[in-house]
Amino acid sequence: xxxxxxxxxxxxxxxxxxxxxxxxxxxxxxxxxxxxxxxxxxxxxxxxxxxxxxxxxxxxxxxxxxxxxxxxxxxxxxxxxxxxxxxxxxxxxxxxxxxxxxxxxxxxxxxxxxxxxxxxxxxxxxxxxxxxxxxxxxxxxxxxxxxxxxxxxxxxxxxxxxxxxxxxxxxxxx
Amino acid sequence: xxxxxxxxxxxxxxxxxxxxxxxxxxxxxxxxxxxxxxxxxxxxxxxxxxxxxxxxxxxxxxxxxxxxxxxxxxxxxxxxxxxxxxxxxxxxxxxxxxxxxxxxx
Numbered sequence: 001x002x003x004x005x006x007x008x009x010x011x012x013x014x015x016x017x018x019x020x021x022x023x024x025x026x027x028x029x030x031x032x033x034x035x036x037x038x039x040x041x042x043x044x045x046x047x048x049x050x051x052x053x054x055x056x057x058x059x060x061x062x063x064x065x066x067x068x069x070x071x072x073x074x075x076x077x078x079x080x081x082x083x084x085x086x087x088x089x090x091x092x093x094x095x096x097x098x099x100x101x102x103x104x105x106x107x108x109x110x111x112x113x114x115x116x117x118x119x120x121x122x123x124x125x126x127x128x129x130x131x132x133x134x135x136x137x138x139x140x141x142x143x144x145x146x147x148x149x150x151x152x153x154x155x156x157x158x159x160x161x162x163x164x165x166x167x168x169x170x171x172x173x174x
Numbered sequence: 175x176x177x178x179x180x181x182x183x184x185x186x187x188x189x190x191x192x193x194x195x196x197x198x199x200x201x202x203x204x205x206x207x208x209x210x211x212x213x214x215x216x217x218x219x220x221x222x223x224x225x226x227x228x229x230x231x232x233x234x235x236x237x238x239x240x241x242x243x244x245x246x247x248x249x250x251x252x253x254x255x256x257x258x259x260x261x262x263x264x265x266x267x268x269x270x271x272x273x274x275x276x277x278x279x
Binding site for chain 2: 002004005008012015016019020022023024028031032035038039042045046049050051054057058061062065066069070072073074076077078084087091092095096098099100102103106107110111115116117118120121122123125129130133134140142145149152153155156157159160161163164166
């Protein structure tokens with residue numbers, strides 16, 4: 001077993017075990033921390049595939065941003081020591097059946113399909129190239145989604161502030 | 175570049191993670207834990223995109239950028255969802271989906 005395969009095995013074990021714990025843990029803060037472990041080992045997979053920039057984005061945005069946001073909202077809305085009621089057995093059974101059936105169908109399809117790789121030479125991903133194609137309008141340029149995502153982020157920021165702010169006292173003059 | 179790991183291993187890992195997310199989505203009752211299940215699902219899709227990009231089309235960057243944009247969408251989605259959850263908590267003092275059954279007063 002090469003070191004690559006060992007690392008893949010390790011990361012996938014961590015991902016699967018902690019994903020299961022994330023959706024079954026009865027303490028909500030623990031579930032958030034398990035989710036953090038899943039996201040960090042996903043960024044490990046990106047490092048294995050040689051996409052260092054993506055792994056860094058995953059670490060800073062997902063593990064650093066979203067999980068912190070989730071933990072904040074947990075602290076605002078729940079008691080730390082509160083435990084969820086266990087899921088009803090029937091509901092849990094049927095959900096597990098649906099999930100397992102879906103997973104089996106998907107995995108059989110994946111194993112059946114013959115993926116044919118391209119023969120062209122692999123491209124080295126460096127930061128200069130990422131920046132260039134993110135802002136280029138020509139071939140392999142991604143300026144349109146880049147602009148759309150910037151508007152989306154602005155809209156999300158405004159929406160989050162508007163929704164979450166306290167409704168102030170009604171102004172009698174207006 | 176071939177790392178000795180077939181592409182299908184990545185896809186199977188992503189599929190398992192996706193359906194664990196589905197299970198959580200179906201069984202959880204707290205809004206924040208449902209949001210966490212959705213994050214799991216999004217993350218598994220990201221693994222798929224990156225693995226396809228690296229194994230099948232290594233001369234292009236399409237999966238790479240798709241993943242980048244999915245991460246941005248996920249971030250904005252989490253921000254808005256948490257604003258909505260906090261607003262719901264303020265009105266109903268609970269974020270259990272079974273108790274939140276009124277859309278407008």
